[in-house]
Amino acid sequence: MCGIVAYIGNKPAKSLLLEGLKRLEYRGYDSAGIAIMNGKLNVARAVGRVSMLEEKLETLDGFDGSLGLCHTRWATHGGVTELNAHPHKDDKHGIALVHNGIIENYSALKTYLKEKGHTFTSETDTEVLAMLIGELYEGLGSDLEAAVQAALREVDGAYAIAVICEKEPDTLVVARKGSPLFVGIGAEEYIVASDAAAIVAHTTHAFALDDYNVVKITRSGFRTSTIHNVPVTPKIEQLELDLQQIELGGYPHFMLKEIFEQPQSMRNCMSGRIDAKDGRVTLGGLSNFAKDLTRAKKVILTAQGTALHAAMIGRYLMEDLAKVQAQTEYASEFRYRNPIIEDGTVVVAVSQSGETADTIAALNEAKDRGALALGVVNVVGSSIARQTDAGVYLRVGPEIGVASTKAFLGQVAVLTMITLFMARRRMMSADHCTDLLREMEQIPAKIERILEQAPRIKRVTEKYIDRENWLFLGRGYNYPTALEGALKLKEISYIHAEGMPAAEMKHGPIALINEGMPAVFIANKGRQYEKVLSNIHEVRARGGHVIAVATEGDEHIADHVHDVLYIPEVAEPLSPMLAVIPLQLMAYYAALARGHDVDKPRNLAKSVTVE
């Protein structure tokens, strides 16, 4: 996904826009660009981080106006070049546009516009949209709002856009379909951004655009309508984000901050929702659907990436504790299959951002076939939160690090609470639920105990950072945890890592084992402990180096592995919430030791809002 910030008011726009853009840089950071209206339209673009654009601007004049827009890009159409960086312009009227999303019919539109005599300078779909607005502009009485509405009526795909025009130097037009966009309302000034992080420093008074909304903004006010020019009244709310939540707070990286926030984020996530004494879970967002969940015949959990790993743990929980048939689905696969959705099916979309395009599409596919649609998301008011029948927010606070950590834990905790919410209405006794809830209440303190081992986990990790291929292996509840450990390592250290069920190794991957190859086993006390130990021996016998995540007090395992990272004793269904912590720290320290940008790993973006 990309980041958009736009401003119209009485302050110099440049520094305000760049400060906001830096807060959105986790959304994508291949290139950045800015357009400022200062009597005439001035545009500057640069490949790389926002800081590269800042350096370029220091050498340029003409960027002193109080109307402008800017963009940080995660490349979809077209390579990472300055010509493909946003803003993009039309070739007639001094129109500049920034865009987050995908124009699916851009090729047909580009052919039409070329036949109209327009020449293009980039490979992007966004330039086509800018050119289309320019083509329609004059015919609609040189009215930017009308030209944007008309152009968007021709467009298929997803967009969040901000547009300015040299011929209307006091007007900013923004629009949304499928990609989030918020308008912050100040005193005779407005700041528009892809997420609230870029707005809260200026105002907490804001509204989110709905799909097909177009907003025309001037310094004296704004008008909201649809792409068919039907007036609409936006729902103005107070943003609940505060700056301290989105700043580093003394940590070197957001990822480390968010790993160490997990004891508190778990307390926040569970607060007011679990009553261990009475053995009950209260989830306000599900109260109207308690009967549907009680009678559910099947639960389909769908997500991508880390969220899918959390969903997989949710599947084990629901099957084991709520005794309901449950399955997980890659959203990107589920949406294109011809899935069978029978009566009594509940679909759960799991997503930190609530904006992952494939997850949204899979959710809607299941909804259209009659499933009850639930969301487990972190971002309040996100697309998934708005498109589900009900849901449960993670309440772990904004997650800025591209590699998901506290949100993963929040997803697992919420899915555990949903499972117990269902189980108590199906056949779980109050005592059994009380026992598990008492254990859940102790999770934050147990995470703190693991975090105290961070220096040791760092030392163990650094022994292996020269190895280019790792295995992560687990069984039962911790098979998905192994997948998550592999993904964390891959996405920020760029080391190739593969997660799998420990037993699966013998069916092929064991051929990979060579002298010194790291194999991380989740070997906490549980039903399959002895089986995991056997798998460890199979790796050791072939020269692999074994790092075990084991239960405190298990001295036995130390005789069979090279390194042990201990976690406190915990009920097996809750063990992923502890076992994942050493894996998160290992990935962080490996990336650090290899000199990578932990918070902005190459090629990645925080949420994949394109398909």
Ligand code: AGP
């Ligand atoms: C996690 O570390 C990755 N950044 C990625 O796999 C992410 O979990 C996935 O893209 C899903 O994002 P979502 O939770 O916002 O839907």
